Amino acid sequence: MSCNRxxxxxxxxxxxxxxxxxxxxxIKPDRPLIPYGVQSGDVxxxxxxxxxxxxxxxxxxxxxxxxxxxxxxxxxxxxxAFAENDFTTTVDLQGxxxxxxxxxxxxYSDLARAKNESYPVKGHFKTAPEQKQDIKFQWSGxxxxxxxxxxxxxxxxxxxxxxxxxxxxxxxHSGDNIYADGPLEARVELADGSIWRNIxxxxxxxxxxxxxxxxxxxxxxxxxxxxxxxxxxxxxISQWDDHETTNNWYPNxxxxxxxxxKVKSMPLLSARSKKAFMEYMPMRLSADEKERIYxxxxxxxxxxxxxxxxxxxxxxxxDNRQVKPSEDTAxxxxxxxxxxxxxxxxxxxxxxxxxxxxPIGLMVRDGDVAENSSNGDGPVLGREHEIAxxxxxxxxSGINNTVWLTADVHYTAAHYYNPDKAQFQDFNGFWEFISGxxxxxxxxxxKFDNTFxxxxxxxxxxxxxxxxLPPSAGMQFFGEVMIDGNSEAMTVKLKDLYGQTLYSKxxxxxx
Numbered sequence: 001m002s003c004n005r006x007x008x009x010x011x012x013x014x015x016x017x018x019x020x021x022x023x024x025x026x027i028k029p030d031r032p033l034i035p036y037g038v039q040s041g042d043v044x045x046x047x048x049x050x051x052x053x054x055x056x057x058x059x060x061x062x063x064x065x066x067x068x069x070x071x072x073x074x075x076x077x078x079x080x081a082f083a084e085n086d087f088t089t090t091v092d093l094q095g096x097x098x099x100x101x102x103x104x105x106x107x108y109s110d111l112a113r114a115k116n117e118s119y120p121v122k123g124h125f126k127t128a129p130e131q132k133q134d135i136k137f138q139w140s141g142x143x144x145x146x147x148x149x150x151x152x153x154x155x156x157x158x159x160x161x162x163x164x165x166x167x168x169x170x171x172x173h174s175g176d177n178i179y180a181d182g183p184l185e186a187r188v189e190l191a192d193g194s195i196w197r198n199i200x201x202x203x204x205x206x207x208x209x210x211x212x213x214x215x216x217x218x219x220x221x222x223x224x225x226x227x228x229x230x231x232x233x234x235x236x237i238s239q240w241d242d243h244e245t246t247n248n249w250y251p252n253x254x255x256x257x258x259x260x261x262k263v264k265s266m267p268l269l270s271a272r273s274k275k276a277f278m279e280y281m282p283m284r285l286s287a288d289e290k291e292r293i294y295x296x297x298x299x300x301x302x303x304x305x306x307x308x309x310x311x312x313x314x315x316x317x318x319d320n321r322q323v324k325p326s327e328d329t330a331x332x333x334x335x336x337x338x339x340x341x342x343x344x345x346x347x348x349x350x351x352x353x354x355x356x357x358x359p360i361g362l363m364v365r366d367g368d369v370a371e372n373s374s375n376g377d378g379p380v381l382g383r384e385h386e387i388a389x390x391x392x393x394x395x396x397s398g399i400n401n402t403v404w405l406t407a408d409v410h411y412t413a414a415h416y417y418n419p420d421k422a423q424f425q426d427f428n429g430f431w432e433f434i435s436g437x438x439x440x441x442x443x444x445x446x447k448f449d450n451t452f453x454x455x456x457x458x459x460x461x462x463x464x465x466x467x468x469l470p471p472s473a474g475m476q477f478f479g480e481v482m483i484d485g486n487s488e489a490m491t492v493k494l495k496d497l498y499g500q501t502l503y504s505k506x507x508x509x510x511x
Contacts, residue, residue, distance in 0.1 A: 032058040032108040032118040036219065037228035040104070040125040041282025043170060043235040044298055046096050048125055050104060051282035053088045054081050054118065058108035060089040061117070064096075068103045068124075080111060086215050088279045099129035099300075123232040126169050129300040133485040137299075138163055138234075139355065140478035141174035141407025143221055145243060145440030146468050149184045149198035150224045157439040159476045160226035162499045164233050166480065171234045172305065174407035174436065175241030175357035177281070178217035180208035180273060181260075182243065188470075196470055199223065207246070209263040214244075214276035237297055238281040239307050241357040241408060245273040248366040250314050270312075294336050296343050302483050304349040306340060308332055310357050310372070320370035320382030331373050331383040337390060345397050350488045350509050352399065353481075356406040359434055360387055361415055361454030362446040364408070372408075374449035380424045384451055391427035391452070400428075400510040403490065405479065407436030411444035411461035412477035412494045414503055415454045422453025431507065433492050435479035441468035442475040458494065458503040474498070 039051040060078035078091035110116035188196040203216020253266035286292040297305040313333030364372040373383035419425040444461035
């Protein structure tokens with residue numbers, strides 16, 4: 001996001017509040033600045049992506065150590081930050097010891113003045129193990145949606161602080177990292193007559209259309225001290241859904257019914273959106289497809305995470321009731337499904353987590369048409385052909401211990417898919433867990449589609465007649481997964497804003 005020096009210093013001061021290890025330097029205008037902290041992501045055995053952003057042409061430098069004192073330091077000189085990438089940079093650290101805590105610090109060296117470096121900003125992560133050991137990770141989604149932004153009077157986005165206190169090994173953001181289509185108002189009157197007060201920036205004052213406006217949505221979230229602290233301590237696995245671009249979008253869409261947009265072409269909007277997403281997420285890009293979001297994150301012998309993309313390759317949203325599969329019924333798309341099948345079949349990990357950006361057994365509507373794969377009770381139709389084909393493949397290939405994790409619907413729930421209760425029955429039973437939002441309106445619950453036999457085991461959602469509850473109502477949710485290093489039993493917990501466990505389910509692996 002383009003920004004003059006005065007505004008950048010103002011944002012730097014706001015972003016510089018110290019929490020734990022994210023202490024941010026005193027501002028000196030003659031040095032490069034790092035106002036939005038650091039992030040790590042896509043941590044695997046021996047590797048991790050480190051992200052940061054500065055304010056001028058400068059070269060990224062990453063130093064890491066296995067001790068917080070940095071007694072023995074490895075130094076990696078990274079890429080140069082330039083305006084074309086909004087002064088964001090990443091370094092893919094390699095040769096890291098397995099199963100170890102890694103402490104790192106990022107600084108930038110001014111390209112215009114030799115030896116003029118920023119003050120360093122510190123972070124931490126743990127590498128994936130080589131041997132079986134305890135694993136703890138979290139997931140959720142939906143940040144700054146439905147008009148609910150950073151409210152400093154209640155401590156900002158407090159759920160990020162709650163999650164960080166649990167010290168997970170990593171976090172899966174299930175999508176809607178931003179709400180590019182959700183401008184903020186400075187004041188929102190609540191049902192009880194009190195006032196919710198948002199920090200509002202220029203980029204959050206309208207829908208995002210330009211590249212700088214999309215970038216500004218990511219910058220907005222990084223202004224929150226809880227988010228920056230969380231990012232510095234917990235590696236992130238990032239995926240996306242619709243609101244990174246606009247609500248319920250699909251690749252061939254043309255925005256004829258939204259007067260807020262001057263740019264009507266979805267190919268153009270989504271291209272700008274994806275560039276900003278790639279710039280601001282600590283992702284390891286695919287060697288054969290630089291803009292590919294779906295990927296596998298292996299995390300030791302007990303766990304493989306398959307990050308899928310249900311947005312980029314879909315056909316047009318429709319009534320979703322086509323009798324036969326075709327290009328019109330694409331959801332993840334042929335190439336991604338082929339990749340996912342092969343990855344699941346080849347996986348040697350005990351647990352295969354499918355990190356999905358949408359649930360598969362709930363009705364999610366886009367007006368009069370379908371937004372996800374579900375289309376109502378009955379046989380397999382429309383996008384359900386892809387899901388049925390995948391589930392059948394998993395069964396007949398003898399693939400065990402698959403678990404689906406998602407967000408999207410703005411409440412938390414546990415579902416068991418029972419083939420004995422399903423219209424389509426050629427699959428093995430499995431679990432799907434839903435948790436969110438992180439800092440957005442709370443809605444739900446959604447109606448079930450019985451095609452794959454979902455059974456409701458737990459739900460926490462607003463009471464009937466309530467919708468778009470603010471984060472101050474307390475109904476913000478995340479999920480936490482623990483895998484025992486000895487038994488490899490997986491325990492899934494659904495948690496609330498305060499870290500209280502609402503529901504817990506232990507799953508024993510099939511071996």
